[in-house]
């Protein structure tokens with residue numbers, strides 16, 4: 063059974079509390095339940111990790127080396143700023159899918175750049191919670 067690490071970045075634990083027009087009205091607990099249910103359907107083992115600190119996310123990616131077969135990451139605001147997260151992903155060389163709940167392409171200019179996209183095999187934007195399931199499907203199908 064493939065073992066997948068799902069990483070959520072800063073403020074995603076606040077889902078459902080504000081900006082429902084952009085991120086929907088379901089909360090973070092519902093997202094975690096959706097991810098676990100999707101993983102079960104696909105026959106995947108999944109661990110979910112959320113942190114607001116860049117260094118903690120870098121540490122978790124480093125610890126994934128030799129443990130996980132794939133990473134699904136929504137780096138949230140660090141998407142647009144973090145060379146450290148990009149470098150950590152490159153260092154462990156684990157197949158990675160980048161997910162964004164909202165359609166970042168149609169939002170502010172500062173959201174148009176993603177460092178993580180320079181490494182990710184696939185990027186899913188604007189599909190809401192379903193984007194996480196699509197990412198898991200991609201990793202499940204991968205040889």
Ligand code: CA2
Nearest residue numbers: 073074076077080081138139162163164
């Ligand atoms: O669309 C996405 O998934 C994002 O990664 C979400 C980030 C944002 O910085 C990225 O540009 C796109 C924001 C995460 C959570 O933000 C909240 C804002 C208000 C209420 C709850 C969460």
